[in-house]
Amino acid sequence: MNSGGATGETVAGPGGPALLTRASQAADRNFKYWMIFPAVLVILLIGLFPVIYTLIVSTQNLTMMDEDTTFHGLMHYRALLEDARFWESLLHTFIFVVVALPAELIFGLAMAYLFLERLPGRQIFVALLVLPVITSPIIAGATWRLLFDNRFGPINQILGWFAGEPVPILWTVDPNFVYPAILIAEIWQWTPFMFLLLLAALSNVDQSQIEAAELDGAGFWRTFTRIVLPAIWPVMAIAVLIRALDLFRLFDVIWALTRGGPGTSTETISIYAYVLGFQQFETSYTSAMAFLVIVILAVSITLILRRMEIDR
Amino acid sequence: MDRRKFVLSASALAGASAFGLPRLANAQAAKTAVEAAKQFAGTEISIVWEAGLQSLDPLNFSGPLWEKGTGIKVKVIEVPVAEMFTKILQEHRAGTGAYDALNVIPSWMPDLVRAGALEDLDPYVDKYGYRDELNAIAPVYRDNQMTVDGKIYGFPDDGDVFIMYYRKDILGDPKIQAAYKEKYGTDLPVPPKTWLEFDQVGSLITEVTGGKPYGAAFFREQAYGNFMFQERFRAEGGKFFDADTMKATINSPEGVKVLNDWVAENKWMPAGVETWGFVENLAAFLNGDTAMTVSWPPYGRWAAGYGTDEEALSWVPKSKVAGKVGYALPPGGHPQLAAGFALSVSSDSKNKDAAYLFIQWLNSAEISLERVQLPYALRDPFRDNHFASEEYKKLWPEAPEYLAALQAGAVSGLLDLSIIQTDRYEEGLRQAISRLWGGDDPQTILDETAASWDQVTDKIGIDKQKAAYQAWASKPNAYPK
Numbered sequence: 057m058n059s060g061g062a063t064g065e066t067v068a069g070p071g072g073p074a075l076l077t078r079a080s081q082a083a084d085r086n087f088k089y090w091m092i093f094p095a096v097l098v099i100l101l102i103g104l105f106p107v108i109y110t111l112i113v114s115t116q117n118l119t120m121m122d123e124d125t126t127f128h129g130l131m132h133y134r135a136l137l138e139d140a141r142f143w144e145s146l147l148h149t150f151i152f153v154v155v156a157l158p159a160e161l162i163f164g165l166a167m168a169y170l171f172l173e174r175l176p177g178r179q180i181f182v183a184l185l186v187l188p189v190i191t192s193p194i195i196a197g198a199t200w201r202l203l204f205d206n207r208f209g210p211i212n213q214i215l216g217w218f219a220g221e222p223v224p225i226l227w228t229v230d231p232n233f234v235y236p237a238i239l240i241a242e243i244w245q246w247t248p249f250m251f252l253l254l255l256a257a258l259s260n261v262d263q264s265q266i267e268a269a270e271l272d273g274a275g276f277w278r279t280f281t282r283i284v285l286p287a288i289w290p291v292m293a294i295a296v297l298i299r300a301l302d303l304f305r306l307f308d309v310i311w312a313l314t315r316g317g318p319g320t321s322t323e324t325i326s327i328y329a330y331v332l333g334f335q336q337f338e339t340s341y342t343s344a345m346a347f348l349v350i351v352i353l354a355v356s357i358t359l360i361l362r363r364m365e366i367d368r
Numbered sequence: 369m370d371r372r373k374f375v376l377s378a379s380a381l382a383g384a385s386a387f388g389l390p391r392l393a394n395a396q397a398a399k400t401a402v403e404a405a406k407q408f409a410g411t412e413i414s415i416v417w418e419a420g421l422q423s424l425d426p427l428n429f430s431g432p433l434w435e436k437g438t439g440i441k442v443k444v445i446e447v448p449v450a451e452m453f454t455k456i457l458q459e460h461r462a463g464t465g466a467y468d469a470l471n472v473i474p475s476w477m478p479d480l481v482r483a484g485a486l487e488d489l490d491p492y493v494d495k496y497g498y499r500d501e502l503n504a505i506a507p508v509y510r511d512n513q514m515t516v517d518g519k520i521y522g523f524p525d526d527g528d529v530f531i532m533y534y535r536k537d538i539l540g541d542p543k544i545q546a547a548y549k550e551k552y553g554t555d556l557p558v559p560p561k562t563w564l565e566f567d568q569v570g571s572l573i574t575e576v577t578g579g580k581p582y583g584a585a586f587f588r589e590q591a592y593g594n595f596m597f598q599e600r601f602r603a604e605g606g607k608f609f610d611a612d613t614m615k616a617t618i619n620s621p622e623g624v625k626v627l628n629d630w631v632a633e634n635k636w637m638p639a640g641v642e643t644w645g646f647v648e649n650l651a652a653f654l655n656g657d658t659a660m661t662v663s664w665p666p667y668g669r670w671a672a673g674y675g676t677d678e679e680a681l682s683w684v685p686k687s688k689v690a691g692k693v694g695y696a697l698p699p700g701g702h703p704q705l706a707a708g709f710a711l712s713v714s715s716d717s718k719n720k721d722a723a724y725l726f727i728q729w730l731n732s733a734e735i736s737l738e739r740v741q742l743p744y745a746l747r748d749p750f751r752d753n754h755f756a757s758e759e760y761k762k763l764w765p766e767a768p769e770y771l772a773a774l775q776a777g778a779v780s781g782l783l784d785l786s787i788i789q790t791d792r793y794e795e796g797l798r799q800a801i802s803r804l805w806g807g808d809d810p811q812t813i814l815d816e817t818a819a820s821w822d823q824v825t826d827k828i829g830i831d832k833q834k835a836a837y838q839a840w841a842s843k844p845n846a847y848p849k
Contacts, residue, residue: 315590
């Protein structure tokens with residue numbers, strides 16, 4: 057059946073030219089959708105299919121021993137709600153996010169301010185500062201493990217110079233030091249990422265506005281909050297969002313340093329999911345966990361985006 | 369076995385050994401495999417092997433030799449040991465048939481068999497006449513690490529066993545011996561045979577020498593500590609489960625004693641020993657910083673300087689203790705048969721006969737004797753002919769003593785726990801050890817670990833797990849006699 061589209065034969069007759077024009081306009085309007093359709097399809101396949109598949113698997117009962125693909129309802133979701141280790145790992149993840157994120161932001165911003173001036177050797181320093189970002193996180197974790205080594209690691213040695221006696225801190229074992237150790241490694245690696253983005257944003261702030269404010273007697277804080285911050289806000293918000301998502305799936309550095317220990321005290325949601333899914337093959341349970349995390353993240357991000365007003 | 373049968377068997381064994389029959393038979397299995405495999409010339413088989421040093425064996429030695437003899441190319445798929453189980457199971461689930469032959473840790477075998485990932489090897493063993501030669505594998509490996517539910521799923525191929533290494537010069541030092549006698553009123557035991565003696569000797573050495581060297585050190589890091597706990601817990605008389613109720617019993621007084629003893633020992637061991645793994649412990653012993661340690665067999669070879677000139681072993685510190693090291697069973701006399709490897713065939717292989725013939729050839733007495741002598745590889749003696757090899761005994765001056773210790777371990781060694789989803793239980797133990805080093809109370813740690821074990825058992829099903837546990841516990845080397 058012909059839908060009466062843009063064929064001249066169908067539109068001929070009374071009012072034909074007007075109809076032809078309208079059809080042509082509609083085709084023009086739809087053309088852009090046809091152009092982006094393949095890309096959207098690919099994104100849906102790549103992005104949405106795994107999510108839907110995860111949801112389906114989470115309602116089955118695939119384990120190491122059983123490949124039971126019958127529908128089990130929300131069995132795993134109910135179990136997750138009662139799984140203390142899941143909630144603890146979520147809490148640990150949250151701790152890493154709320155401590156590391158502001159630290160990276162503040163240090164990144166401070167460094168960006170420092171390098172805003174055209175200092176001699178600036179480009180070399182910037183390039184050196186960016187090195188941690190291009191290091192593989194698992195390599196960074198392994199390197200920090202060596203640095204924290206209580207026998208051969210330089211960190212205890214340097215602390216010992218200040219203390220005047222050997223410092224036997226077990227950074228990767230002692231519950232008092234495992235969080236600082238992980239956070240130091242994480243902040244070291246990703247502060248340069250913040251620094252780079254914020255340096256770019258700061259470089260684009262209109263200097264004439266700042267100079268005008270200074271002439272009017274505005275201090276640093278007032279200038280920063282009224283002029284600089286609004287100017288760099290869109291970039292900063294995106295940087296914070298990217299890092300928050302990265303931190304939420306924190307795995308490598310912790311795996312290299314503590315493997316989630318002592319006990320499960322530094323186990324993040326990613327580590328718990330890895331252990332359950334890929335070492336113990338609790339496939340459906342892990343899928344339920346993954347889907348729940350997706351939901352939590354989706355809701356959180358939506359709320360944050362609205363709050364940040366960067367989705368407009 | 370009655371006396372008559374024993375005498376007959378012993379006579380037959382002695383006669384066979386005297387006339388070199390095992391060697392003749394051994395040569396046959398390798399030859400049979402090569403001849404039968406020639407029909408598959410021009411094909412390629414893949415084998416999963418632990419990445420790193422382990423895989424230098426098939427890459428540099430056995431793979432090329434097999435290809436030369438049969439025309440079958442061997443593709444070595446290197447996988448880190450921590451990911452081998454996952455990869456094997458994932459490929460099986462996906463049904464890719466990417467792997468033909470496999471290296472599997474024997475304690476994984478029941479899980480892999482239940483998942484259908486391993487091929488039953490019995491028909492192949494009969495078809496290619498390997499049964500007699502298979503039986504010449506040291507009993508502890510043959511009787512414990514080869515079968516699941518009475519069927520052969522893997523050929524034990526690595527005599528992994530914990531051995532105690534001790535400095536003969538330090539334990540024999542008259543000053544230390546005199547101090548020991550003065551303190552404890554008895555002669556210093558060389559080597560210590562109980563954990564009490566070990567503690568006394570080790571702490572005294574540290575006291576007398578001021579830590580140069582320390583009395584001993586171990587790898588305490590959780591992954592290795594898991595094996596050491598399993599050994600020592602059972603040597604103390606502990607049982608993992610109540611065989612009737614399947615309630616975990618690792619929180620028994622024996623378990624708590626082990627953890628308390630560990631904490632006490634750390635005080636006279638090097639600072640930070642809690643974080644030591646394989647390499648840290650090795651470096652300390654080879655450098656002469658510790659007088660005693662317990663580890664896998666390569667420590668003994670490297671301490672003697674055997675193979676450490678090889679480029680592949682350039683990372684191993686040069687031994688400063690060569691010629692000074694004695695070998696013995698760890699205190700308690702029941703070493704852990706920690707990890708080890710068995711050779712299996714993937715049930716998804718598209719070339720099962722060729723894969724089988726390759727592992728028969730690798731595992732044969734003739735070829736395996738060459739493989740366990742490769743200076744860079746990590747396969748340890750596991751066959752009667754390895755322990756008796758005159759060739760091996762000449763590799764370094766103390767090699768006969770070394771082989772004797774390994775052979776003794778191959779009699780009294782203790783199996784790794786191997787039930788349904790063993791890793792879930794071992795994960796609990798690993799976490800328990802890391803909590804111990806974090807300062808938690810041993811009783812609390814083990815109570816909570818036992819509770820987590822019970823949860824796992826409940827989830828798997830008590831009856832199902834009980835049957836698996838009983839099958840494991842009935843093996844000759846599950847618990848000390």
